[in-house]
Amino acid sequence: xxxxxxxxxxxxxxxxxxxxxxxxxxxxxxxxxxxxxxxxxxxxxxxxxxxxxxxxxxxxxxxxxxxxxxxxxxxxxxxxxxxx
Numbered sequence: 001x002x003x004x005x006x007x008x009x010x011x012x013x014x015x016x017x018x019x020x021x022x023x024x025x026x027x028x029x030x031x032x033x034x035x036x037x038x039x040x041x042x043x044x045x046x047x048x049x050x051x052x053x054x055x056x057x058x059x060x061x062x063x064x065x066x067x068x069x070x071x072x073x074x075x076x077x078x079x080x081x082x083x084x
Contacts, residue, residue, distance in 0.1 A: 010076065011072070011076050011078060014068055014071055014072055014076065015072060015078070017068060018065060018068040018069055018072060021061060021064060021065045021068065022065055024061060025058065025061040025062055025065055028054065028057065028058050028061065029058060031054075032051065032054050032055065032058065035051070036051065
């Protein structure tokens with residue numbers, strides 16, 4: 001979509017934020033999954049709280065990324081015949 005979308009500052013800004021958030025979400029998910037695999041779910045209370053908080057951040061990251069994706073398509077028309 002980045003290559004075929006019409007180029008205006010607003011679309012570029014939302015698309016760039018959406019892309020960066022996707023990379024952050026991926027990195028956080030890999031980090032959290034790797035940590036849990038290495039520890040084999042033998043976590044003390046402090047580690048469980050940190051893990052829970054990171055899962056919350058991951059959930060917010062996925063949710064905001066989905067919101068930005070929806071904004072790109074439904075508000076800005078990226079990837080649709082009317083927006084190209």
